[in-house]
Amino acid sequence: MSNLIIKNLTKTYPNGVKALDNLSLEINSGMFGLLGPNGAGKSSLMRTLATLQIPDSGSITLNGTDIINESEQLRRVLGYLPQEFGVYPKITAEDLLDHMAILKGITNKKERTETVNYLLQKVNLYEKRKKAVKSFSGGMKQRIGIAQALIGDPKLIIVDEPTAGLDPGERNRFHNLLADVGENVIVILSTHIVEDVRELCTDMAIMNEGKIMYKGSPDNVLSELDGLVWQKTIARKDIDEYVKNFKVISNKMVSGKTVIHVLSTSSPAEGFTQVEPDLEDVFFAKTSANFLSE
Numbered sequence: 001m002s003n004l005i006i007k008n009l010t011k012t013y014p015n016g017v018k019a020l021d022n023l024s025l026e027i028n029s030g031m032f033g034l035l036g037p038n039g040a041g042k043s044s045l046m047r048t049l050a051t052l053q054i055p056d057s058g059s060i061t062l063n064g065t066d067i068i069n070e071s072e073q074l075r076r077v078l079g080y081l082p083q084e085f086g087v088y089p090k091i092t093a094e095d096l097l098d099h100m101a102i103l104k105g106i107t108n109k110k111e112r113t114e115t116v117n118y119l120l121q122k123v124n125l126y127e128k129r130k131k132a133v134k135s136f137s138g139g140m141k142q143r144i145g146i147a148q149a150l151i152g153d154p155k156l157i158i159v160d161e162p163t164a165g166l167d168p169g170e171r172n173r174f175h176n177l178l179a180d181v182g183e184n185v186i187v188i189l190s191t192h193i194v195e196d197v198r199e200l201c202t203d204m205a206i207m208n209e210g211k212i213m214y215k216g217s218p219d220n221v222l223s224e225l226d227g228l229v230w231q232k233t234i235a236r237k238d239i240d241e242y243v244k245n246f247k248v249i250s251n252k253m254v255s256g257k258t259v260i261h262v263l264s265t266s267s268p269a270e271g272f273t274q275v276e277p278d279l280e281d282v283f284f285a286k287t288s289a290n291f292l293s294e
C-alpha cells in the first residue's frame, strides 16, 4: 500500500499568482482523480509532485520519504505524463522509449529491449515502433506517453490532462491502459473532464483556486447533493433571469434546448423537477463562484 501525504503546500509564481494555497491532501494506492477547472492549479500541483518545481512552503512525503528534499529517490519511482509531451523531431517510438529507459537507470541493453518491446506491445504501437513519434496522431502520442511513464515499475504515476483532444475510441484505449496498472501504485489523474473521474477513480478531490474544495469517493460526494438538485428546460434568453433568482449551478444545451440545474432544499419554482445529482453537478457546485460565497 503506497501513501502520499501533501501538507500545507503553497506556490506563488514570480508574477504574483498563488497557484497552490496551503494545500493538504492524502492519497493512497489506486486511481485518484484530481478534478478542477482550467487555472485551478492542477498542473502546478502535478509539477510539484514530479519535483519539477519547488514549492514556497509545505511538505510532501511518499511512503515516508520527503520528496522535496530527496527528489532523486522520487524520480526513480515516478512515472510522469505531462500535459504537453514534447519529443525530439525525428526520434522513433522505439528509440524514445529506449532513451527514457536509460534515464530511468535500466543500463542492461537486453533488459531494456525487453522492457521497450513489452511496453510497445502493451500500448499497441509495436507495429509503429520505427516511425517518428512526431508523425503520430494525438491518441498515439498519448499512448507512447503512457508507455514511457510505465518504464521501470513506478510507484507513483502522474497523468496531467491525458484525454483532452482524444476521440472516444482513443480515450477508451487510454482508460484501459490506466486500469491495468498494478494495485500498489498510486495513479493521479488530473483532469477537467468529469467523465474521466467517474469512469476510473475510486477516490477523488475537487480543486479550485489552489485549494481542495472536496476530497472523498465519487459516491460520497454525490450523496452530499441528494435531494438538492432541480432541473428545468428554459428559453435561452431567460437564463440571466434564472441566474439572478436561483442558485444555478449549470446550464447546458440538451437536444438544442437549454437545461439548467439549480440547488435548492425544496422546489425552486413551477416547472422544476428534482433530479439525481451527478458528478458534474458536484463539480459545478464546488467550483462556481455563485455557490462558494454562501
Ligand SMILES: Nc1ncnc2c1ncn2[C@@H]1O[C@H](COP(=O)(O)OP(=O)(O)OP(=O)(O)O)[C@@H](O)[C@H]1O
Residues within 6 Å of the ligand: 013, 014, 015, 017, 018, 019, 036, 037, 038, 039, 040, 041, 042, 043, 044, 045, 192
Ligand atoms: N509558470 C507560471 N508562471 C506564472 N503563472 C503561472 C505559471 N504556471 C501557471 N500559472 C498560473 O497559475 C494558475 C494555476 O495554473 P495551473 O496550470 O496550475 O492550473 P490548471 O488547473 O492545471 O489549469 P489548466 O487546466 O488550464 O492547465 C493559473 O492562474 C496560471 O495562469
